[in-house]
Amino acid sequence: MFYKLLCEPADLSLLKSLNSRMNLPLKEKQNFLNLKKGYEGEQLFASMLENQSGNWIVLHDLLLECSNNQFQIDFLLLSQKTVYLFEVKTFEGDYYIENDNWYIASTEIKDPLLQLKRSKSLLRRLLQELGSTLVVEAYLVFVNPEFTLYQAPRNQSIIFPTQLNRFLQKLKLIPCTLNQKHTALAEKLVERRLHKSQYERVLTYEYDHLEKGIVCTSCEAFMSLEGNEIICGSCGCKEDVDSAIIRNVSEFNLLFPDMRITTNHIQDWCQVIPSKKTIRRVLMRDFVRLGHGKSSHFVYAIKK
Numbered sequence: 639m640f641y642k643l644l645c646e647p648a649d650l651s652l653l654k655s656l657n658s659r660m661n662l663p664l665k666e667k668q669n670f671l672n673l674k675k676g677y678e679g680e681q682l683f684a685s686m687l688e689n690q691s692g693n694w695i696v697l698h699d700l701l702l703e704c705s706n707n708q709f710q711i712d713f714l715l716l717s718q719k720t721v722y723l724f725e726v727k728t729f730e731g732d733y734y735i736e737n738d739n740w741y742i743a744s745t746e747i748k749d750p751l752l753q754l755k756r757s758k759s760l761l762r763r764l765l766q767e768l769g770s771t772l773v774v775e776a777y778l779v780f781v782n783p784e785f786t787l788y789q790a791p792r793n794q795s796i797i798f799p800t801q802l803n804r805f806l807q808k809l810k811l812i813p814c815t816l817n818q819k820h821t822a823l824a825e826k827l828v829e830r831r832l833h834k835s836q837y838e839r840v841l842t843y844e845y846d847h848l849e850k851g852i853v854c855t856s857c858e859a860f861m862s863l864e865g866n867e868i869i870c871g872s873c874g875c876k877e878d879v880d881s882a883i884i885r886n887v888s889e890f891n892l893l894f895p896d897m898r899i900t901t902n903h904i905q906d907w908c909q910v911i912p913s914k915k916t917i918r919r920v921l922m923r924d925f926v927r928l929g930h931g932k933s934s935h936f937v938y939a940i941k942k
């Protein structure tokens with residue numbers, strides 16, 4: 639099973655970091671919570687797919703283009719004869735459908751079936767262009783057990799939380815032998831992947847206005863140094879100093895790609911590591927040093 643690992647989208651990482659370090663404007667806060675919820679839903683679905691571990695190729699988070707139309711796919715599962723497209727939804731609460739329109743608490747929302755239909759049709763065209771004859775099946779997957787849809791149509795493209803396990807078990811029973819053609823198709827799709835434009839920086843933030851320190855990955859509280867470990871006073875989470883430094887260099891670099899990675903900057907960013915020697919040792923070991931003396935700074939090594 640060729641599996642492009644699920645990794646946190648950059649715009650989510652960015653908003654998560656800013657959320658701990660400043661008061662996000664309401665709109666951005668909402669955007670952050672939506673992205674977080676969406677990603678949690680995808681993680682859940684990914685783990686269910688992994689548990690079934692069929693002989694498939696699974697691709698995650700593909701932004702593709704066909705005839706000048708961009709479309710986004712949450713999960714693509716390549717089996718012997720069929721390509722399954724999954725759009726994962728984390729809707730929560732009571733929704734209803736009236737005259738083909740979708741509502742929650744009297745507010746109309748975008749019809750997710752229309753969106754699915756569009757992606758399916760564009761994917762079918764793209765596969766034709768790539769010379770594949772595989773059939774496309776598309777599904778809307780609702781992963782949140784707290785979701786209800788009144789007046790739900792008996793639409794075969796919708797998978798409710800109560801049906802998900804059975805659906806995947808059935809899928810696993812379909813004989814599946816993959817060959818070179820399948821792998822080549824997966825590779826072509828990954829090659830065709832467009833890179834999301836970085837999070838639009840409508841949101842402005844400045845280094846001096848952000849709270850500095852090491853943020854706990856579990857509970858998002860600020861951590862402190864105790865002995866050789868970084869400890870979260872709030873949830874008890876522990877992290878060794880080296881890994882906390884590496885993680886914070888990456889966060890610093892994501893938020894401020896134009897600022898140089900230097901021992902002083904990282905020390906100021908982390909706040910709780912008094913020893914410059916320690917920071918320097920980690921930077922020397924895991925990064926590439928450019929320049930000498932006062933102008934020296936570090937960059938990420940290009941991994942081969």
Ligand SMILES: [Zn+2]
Pocket residue numbers: 854855856857858859870871872873874875
């Ligand atoms: Zn914590």
